[in-house]
Amino acid sequence: MLELLPGVGVTLPDGAGTLRFGTGPAEAGPVLATAPQVHHGPQCASLTRAGYPELRHAHDAWLSGVLFDPLWNTVATFGDVMLTVAGGGPGRTDRLAAVRIDVRSPAGTARRTTSVVWDGVDLFGHPARDVVSVLPEPRHPGSPPGTDTVVEPLGLWLGGRTPADDRFSQLLLIAAPTGWEQCCAGTFTCEEGGDGLTGIFH
Secondary structure, three states: OEEEEOOOEEEOOOOOOEEEOOOOHHHHHHHHOOOOEEEEOOOOOOEOHHHOOOHHHHHHHHHHOOEOOHHHOEEEEEOOEEEEEEEOOOOOOOOEEEEEEEEOOOOOOOOOOOOEEEOOEEOOOOOHHHHHHOOOOOEEEOOOOOOOEEEHHHOEEEEOOEOOEOOOOEEEEEOOOOOHHHOOOOOOOOOOOOOOOOOOOO
């Protein structure tokens, strides 16, 4: 079980430890290394921070999970649950500021070998509408409406929901300060209109 601890981090299965927000790569690395499978993500169709002409574009890339950062490119896999980490924005690039979790199951197969839990709720294991009903307010739909949910008190974004499978399959957990406050006050959206694909596809 992966347990979300908003404001603190994420506890990994089998007593492996907790990834704590604010720690550096040297502290986070040994915790990630306890995962059943660990590898480094390649820089493919992505840019580093220095590759973006404006801070807002780097911010959007960070939120979208397409920003490549050599310090934080470790991918930990627990069955079909994949966990990645990210440092923060300017001034906090060497501090853990975000944890992203994705379910990667082929279509038509049973999902997940590891539960992803907040306060006893399996976030990916129940219909999305049931999960949303027990999350604290304020919460609001993301964009486009109906596909994802933002839960501001937890620093949590839930997404990856499709009509065919009414369950979430992606999440992003962050903790302030992220360092991106220099760009804007947006939590899960860049309010300056950043585009993380700038310099990649256009």
